Amino acid sequence: MIIKNVRILGGDLADIRIENGVIAEIGQIAAESADEQSIDGQGAIALPGLVDLHTHLREPGREDAETVLTGTQSAARGGYTAVHAMANTMPVADTAGVVEQVWRLGQEGGYCDVQPVGAVTVGLEGKQLAELGAMADSAARVRVFSDDGKCVDDAVLMRRALEYVKAFDGVVAQHAQEPRLTSGAQMNEGVVSGRLGLTGWPAVAEEAIIARDCLLAAHVGSRLHVCHVSTAGSVEILRWAKSKGWNITAEVTPHHLLLTDELVEDSPNGPYNPIYKVNPPLRTRADVEALREALADGTIDIVATDHAPHPVEDKETEWAAAAMGMIGLETALSVVQEAMVDTGLLDWAGVAERMSLAPARIGRLSAHGNPLEVGAPANLVLYNPGVRTEVDPRGFSSKSRNTPYEGMTLPGRVVATFLRGKPTVLEGKLV
C-alpha cells in the first residue's frame, strides 16, 4: 500500500509505502502494480501514531460510560494507535487477571493497542501494595502503575512503590493531590471559587505532593511520572527537579493547556455547568501560560488526555453532585494545535515527540512512538491542520459526550489513522 502526498512532521511532500505492517519505503514512489492500493494524503501532515499515557476506558464496570471498544474507536478517531488504560475500573485493575482482560479486549477490537496501567495499591485504597510484579509479568506486560483518581499520599507506601517497580523497569504515575487539603474540593481555589462559594482545590495540594515525590524518587533512584500537571508552581518544582538530573517525567492534559476556571462562572453553557468539572480542576490563565511554556521547553514531557467518559446523568446535575472529568481523545490533537502550534510554541516534530515518542518511551512501548522511518512499524496518523470546524460531540465515537469543547471552533482534523499498516480511520471515519 502506498500513502501518497503526505508531509512527514510537516516537511516536504513524500509518499510512504507500507508492507507487512512496516514502513518499507519513503520518497517519490510509483505503484509497482495496478492492484497496489493507494491512498492520497492530499498534503496532510503525517505523524507517528499518537500514544496516550492516560486514558479511562471504564471497562470493566462502567460500560454505560465507555467500553474498551468504543474508547479505542474514539482513540483511533483522534489519531492514537496506543492508549494506556487507567486502573480505576470496577473491579480495579490491581491483579494480573484484570489487566490481561483489558489488554485482550483491546487486541480483539483492533482499533488501537491497549496497554493497561496497574493499580499501585489494592483497590486504590492506599493501604497495601497491589501485586505489581504479577501484573508486570502478565501477558499485559504492565510497566506503568498508578492509583490515578486517588493520590498515593502515604509517603512510605509511595517510597516503597517507587523502589519496588525498579525490578521490572516500571514507573509510578502519581495523581498528585494532598487529600486533606482537598477535602470536598470542587474547583480551583482562587478568585472564582471565592465568588461562587465552591470549596477550593488549592494549587499547593498538587505542588506539595510533587515536591515530596521528586525528593523521594531522587532518594531511592527511581523513575517518577507526574500525571496531569495543572499549576505554574508545579512547573517550577519540576524544572528544579529536572535540573538535578532526576529521572522524572510529567504530563499535561489538553484541557489544562486551553481552558481556565473562569468558565465555571461564565460560559456559553451557563454558570456552574459541570461540563467544566474535572480533577485536577481548570486553573487560571497564568497557569495555562506556564503549562504551555513548560511543554514547549520540555519541563513537561508529554500531552496525555485523561479522557474521562461519564454518562449524561452524571453531568446533568448541580455542580457538587456531578462527576469529575472530560473526554478528550477525539479533540486532543486539535487542542494541542490551537494551544501550542498555532501560537508558535511547538512545531510538528515537537508535537510528535510529546504525543507519541515520549509517551511510548515512558510507557516502555517499543512498538509505538517510533520516528516515521523505513523499518518502523506503520503506526501513523494523517492530519489536516488547515481546516477549522465547530466541535459537535454527536459525531464522536466515544460513548460519552462530556466534552468542554462543544460549540467551540477548533483547528485541524484527523484524516486517517494506521495501526501496523491497517487503516483504522479513513477520511475521518472509522474503518
Place this chain on the structure above:
Amino acid sequence: MNKHLISAADLSKDDALLILDTAEELARVSERSIKKLPTLRGRTVVNLFFEDSTRTRISFEAAAKRLSADVINFSAKGSSVSKGESLKDTALTLEAMGADAVVMRHGASGAPYRLATWIKGSIVNAGDGTHEHPTQALLDAFSMRRRLGNLEGRKVTIVGDVLHSRVARSNVLLLATLGADVTLVAPPTLLPVSVDTWPCSVSYDLDSVLPKSDVVMMLRVQKERMNAAYFPSEREYSRRYGLDRDRFARMPDDAIVMHPGPMNRGMEIAAEVADSSRSTIVEQVANGVTIRMAVLYLLLGGEI
C-alpha cells in the same frame, strides 16, 4: 430586572432601589388589617426546599400568599428527592405543573443556575450552599435603610464566618452596589483566600473597626467549624470576634446591630446585645416578608 434573582450581582443600583422602594409601599399594606393584595392571583409559586429552613420558607410563603399567589411547598424530605430523584427530574416535574416562579433553597452552590436551564419560570434563590442568599441581603439593606436612611457612604461591618456564608457574599455585592463601605471582620481562616478581590475592606481586628461602624452585622458561626481547625475553641472565637456588652458599648451611639439568624447567643452575640433596642433582629424577620413580596411582585410583573 433580570428574569431571575439568583445573585445580588444580578441587580443594578436602579433594580435594587426599585425593590427597596416597592417594599416600602408594600410595608404600608402590611400595616392594614387586611394584608392581602390580589396582585398574583392565579399565579403559582413553588417553594422548593432541599434544606430544612422553616424561617425562610415561611417568609416566602407568607409573601406569596399576601400577593394571592397559589403556593406549593415542595420539601425534599420524604419526597421523591429522598428516593434519589435528580434535580433535573424535579425541575421537569415542576415545569409540567406550570410554576410561574420557583423559590429554591439548596445545599449545593449554584443549584439555582442549573434549575434555570430546565424550567421556564422565574427563579428566586433562597440560599444556595455557600454561594448567595440575595433576598436576605435585600431585607438587610431594607432594614438598614429604615433605620439609617440612605446607605451611600454608610459603614457596614460584617463579622464572622465569611468563607461559608451566603449571606455575606450577597451582602457584600448588594451593599457595594448601593454605595455602602463594607468591612469584613473574621479570623483569617474564615475568609476566602481571594477576599482581597472583593469590593470591600478586610480586617482581623474587630475592636479597631467597631468605633467606625454604622452597622455591625454578626454572622452565625457553626460550632462544627472548630473540628476542622478553623478556630481553636468556642470561647476563643467569642473572645476575639463575639459582640459582647463591652464591644457593644464602644460602638457609636446610633449604630445598629444585625443578625440574619438563627443566632448562637453567647457565641457570636451576647443576649443583651441581641435584645437591645439597637438590634434590628426581629425587624429583619418582618422585613423579610415585605422584601420577598416586592421581589415576587417585580419578577412576576404583577400590578399593585
